[in-house]
Amino acid sequence: MDTRNRRGYFGEFGGRFVPETLVPALEELERAYEHIKGDPAFWEEFNALGRDYIGRPTPLYHARRLSEYIGGAQVLLKREDLCHTGAHKINNALGQGLLARRMGKQRVVAETGAGQHGVATAAACALLDLECVVFMGSVDMERQSPNVRRMRLLGAEVRPVEAGSATLKEAISEALRDWVTHVADTYYLLGSVVGPHPYPTLVRDFQAVIGREAREQVMSAYGRLPDRIVACVGGGSNAMGIFYPFLDAPVPLIGVEAAGKGLDADTHSATLVKGRPGVLHGTRSYLLQDAHGQIEPTHSIAPGLDYPGVGPEHSFLRNTGRVQYVAVDDAGALESFRLLSRLEGILPALEPSHATFHAMSLAREMPKEGLVLVNLSGRGDKDIGIVAEALGL
Amino acid sequence: MSRIPEAFGRRKALIPYVTVGYPRPETALELVPRLEEWGADMVELGIPFSDPLADGATIQEASFMALGQGTTPARCLEVAARLRERVSLPLVFMTYYNPVLSYGLEGFCREAARAGVDGLIIPDLPHEEGVELEAAGERHGVDLVYLLSPNSSAERMQAVGRHSRGFIYLVSLTGVTGARRELPPELESFVGRVRQSATLPLAVGFGISTPEQTARAAEVADGVIVGSRLIQLIREDDGYAAAGEFIRGLRRALG
Numbered sequence A: 001m002d003t004r005n006r007r008g009y010f011g012e013f014g015g016r017f018v019p020e021t022l023v024p025a026l027e028e029l030e031r032a033y034e035h036i037k038g039d040p041a042f043w044e045e046f047n048a049l050g051r052d053y054i055g056r057p058t059p060l061y062h063a064r065r066l067s068e069y070i071g072g073a074q075v076l077l078k079r080e081d082l083c084h085t086g087a088h089k090i091n092n093a094l095g096q097g098l099l100a101r102r103m104g105k106q107r108v109v110a111e112t113g114a115g116q117h118g119v120a121t122a123a124a125c126a127l128l129d130l131e132c133v134v135f136m137g138s139v140d141m142e143r144q145s146p147n148v149r150r151m152r153l154l155g156a157e158v159r160p161v162e163a164g165s166a167t168l169k170e171a172i173s174e175a176l177r178d179w180v181t182h183v184a185d186t187y188y189l190l191g192s193v194v195g196p197h198p199y200p201t202l203v204r205d206f207q208a209v210i211g212r213e214a215r216e217q218v219m220s221a222y223g224r225l226p227d228r229i230v231a232c233v234g235g236g237s238n239a240m241g242i243f244y245p246f247l248d249a250p251v252p253l254i255g256v257e258a259a260g261k262g263l264d265a266d267t268h269s270a271t272l273v274k275g276r277p278g279v280l281h282g283t284r285s286y287l288l289q290d291a292h293g294q295i296e297p298t299h300s301i302a303p304g305l306d307y308p309g310v311g312p313e314h315s316f317l318r319n320t321g322r323v324q325y326v327a328v329d330d331a332g333a334l335e336s337f338r339l340l341s342r343l344e345g346i347l348p349a350l351e352p353s354h355a356t357f358h359a360m361s362l363a364r365e366m367p368k369e370g371l372v373l374v375n376l377s378g379r380g381d382k383d384i385g386i387v388a389e390a391l392g393l
Numbered sequence B: 001m002s003r004i005p006e007a008f009g010r011r012k013a014l015i016p017y018v019t020v021g022y023p024r025p026e027t028a029l030e031l032v033p034r035l036e037e038w039g040a041d042m043v044e045l046g047i048p049f050s051d052p053l054a055d056g057a058t059i060q061e062a063s064f065m066a067l068g069q070g071t072t073p074a075r076c077l078e079v080a081a082r083l084r085e086r087v088s089l090p091l092v093f094m095t096y097y098n099p100v101l102s103y104g105l106e107g108f109c110r111e112a113a114r115a116g117v118d119g120l121i122i123p124d125l126p127h128e129e130g131v132e133l134e135a136a137g138e139r140h141g142v143d144l145v146y147l148l149s150p151n152s153s154a155e156r157m158q159a160v161g162r163h164s165r166g167f168i169y170l171v172s173l174t175g176v177t178g179a180r181r182e183l184p185p186e187l188e189s190f191v192g193r194v195r196q197s198a199t200l201p202l203a204v205g206f207g208i209s210t211p212e213q214t215a216r217a218a219e220v221a222d223g224v225i226v227g228s229r230l231i232q233l234i235r236e237d238d239g240y241a242a243a244g245e246f247i248r249g250l251r252r253a254l255g
Helices: A022-037 A040-054 A064-072 A091-104 A116-128 A138-143 A145-153 A168-181 A201-206 A211-224 A237-247 A312-321 A330-343 A350-364 A381-391 B006-009 B028-039 B055-068 B073-084 B098-103 B106-113 B131-140 B154-163 B187-197 B211-220 B228-236 B241-254
Strands: A060-062 A076-078 A107-112 A131-137 A158-161 A186-188 A230-231 A253-260 A277-282 A283-287 A323-329 A369-378 B015-017 B043-046 B091-095 B119-121 B143-145 B166-173 B200-203 B223-226
Touching: A022 A091, A022 A168, A022 A201, A040 A091, A060 A211, A060 A283, A064 A076, A064 A330, A064 A350, A076 A350, A091 A107, A091 A116, A091 A186, A091 A201, A091 A237, A107 A116, A107 A168, A131 A138, A131 A168, A131 A283, A138 A145, A138 A158, A145 A381, A158 A168, A168 A186, A186 B073, A201 A211, A201 A237, A201 A312, A201 B200, A211 A277, A211 A369, A230 A237, A230 A350, A237 A253, A237 A312, A237 A369, A253 A330, A253 A350, A277 B166, A283 A312, A312 A323, A323 A330, A350 A369, A350 A381, A350 B154, A381 B228, B006 B015, B015 B028, B015 B131, B015 B200, B015 B228, B015 B241, B028 B043, B028 B073, B043 B073, B055 B228, B073 B091, B073 B098, B073 B106, B073 B143, B091 B223, B091 B241, B098 B106, B106 B131, B131 B143, B154 B187, B166 B187, B187 B200, B187 B211, B211 B223, B211 B241, B223 B228, B223 B241, B228 B241
Parallel strands: A076 A369, A107 A131, A107 A186, A131 A158, A230 A253, A230 A369, A253 A323, B015 B043, B015 B223, B043 B091, B091 B119, B119 B143, B166 B200, B200 B223
Antiparallel strands: A060 A076, A277 A283
């Protein structure tokens, strides 16, 4: 497929596969984004809120006891779990919220899986005085109920989505349907590096602050680049955020998908490891699909990774070989959740627990001087119920 | 050669939509010949997709049920081929891009042509992304029909006028498929604007479910597409009496 002259492509991946009604809205968004990209006043406001509201820069933390326990390389955690609202999602929610306000939109719709993007969007909308509607699969509402309450307390309306598997995939479809219906006055605040152009680029740019900070922090603390960078990948926004500023550096980058109950089981969420290219939610990327092009059900203990697609830039980085993608199962994520809690006093979200588990197995094979940087993208308060049940507490 | 022009030649075209495999595997085979008798000029055969984001609740449910019956693109091609032996009206597939992409663009167009299918409507494929499928359709004589909506710019109307084949599908409102109480007041001006930049026949769909709405749309357009209401009636009355009354009513309203 020759995409050299097409906008919004990363190699053969990306594009804008949407109903005609959304094309003018995406063109409007693209123009608005191009405009603010070169506007220092926008970034001044974004950075000031990053500092005073989100709490940036987030620390780079040397997990000494975890590293000792592993007995190999040193594990460094980029503490996005310390962001206001508890995950990296707020970086993007606030950036797009500011953009929505600049575009004169009064109403914001969003989807959420784990609820972290929904909470971040609800907070940003409260701060910026925007009406907020969040679509969430009813299965996710059940298993991430604290976040449902948080969204409601922040003034957002949470609408349950019952169709299909009633998780993130259906929530995105329903948010897109709402946007098609209210396209004139509504801004769609998409939470990951997925969806039609320009979302994958725009979300990455708002999240790249993670990698820029981490690069400076590692350089200033150790005088050199890390030896590995590891991040979990559902849609892939925290991973793109930390990887992007290192793409030009000689550092191996590893994305960790969810193997669920195992890659040979009926359901997992390891899109880049086990899928093949297709089109879903407006973008051409790797997908978990059956032989007839129907999207397959997924499973992960981490609701934020429970998605059959992945950002198109990840698909591109997979095919070029710049980033390696692997999968960790539910049991591995639970194991690193437990270790990080007990050894470091940090309750991590189940999503980055997949990354931490893989980082531990990498560190084990590396010398003590080695540095493995993990993006600890969110905190685990939302997962207490799931983990307690799984560990029989 | 596509039969689509025949649908628009002699009268305002009535274009019903049915999801293949809903509610039973045989439904489309039984229903489409009746639709032709009742006055349809073309039929849209829906190939169900797991994530139909341009569709409202009715067609979503029909799609999930059809998939549950094991309906696949290959099965839909078979249904079309069997229908082709029994009806002379044009048949067009309506589906999403991924099942077609997964089948293979070239192979799908070749098999569609062989089954006697005249066109394809893919609501998540704007013309910028349709270059390859347009070419494959062209090679096999299958028309790729593009859509326009009320918020499409004049430039996009011109581009779709150049790229679309057979007809142009005008989405009556900004929204998803599904019966509505009223059509938007801007419908006439929307159709008028498209008319200025396109010479192809124009068919209006989304939200049309009554003889009054059908007659109003046909005042300005060349054809009218009805889907969700027909799906509801098939569900309510598997004997097709309600569907027959509905379609004959629309035919009378169109003249």
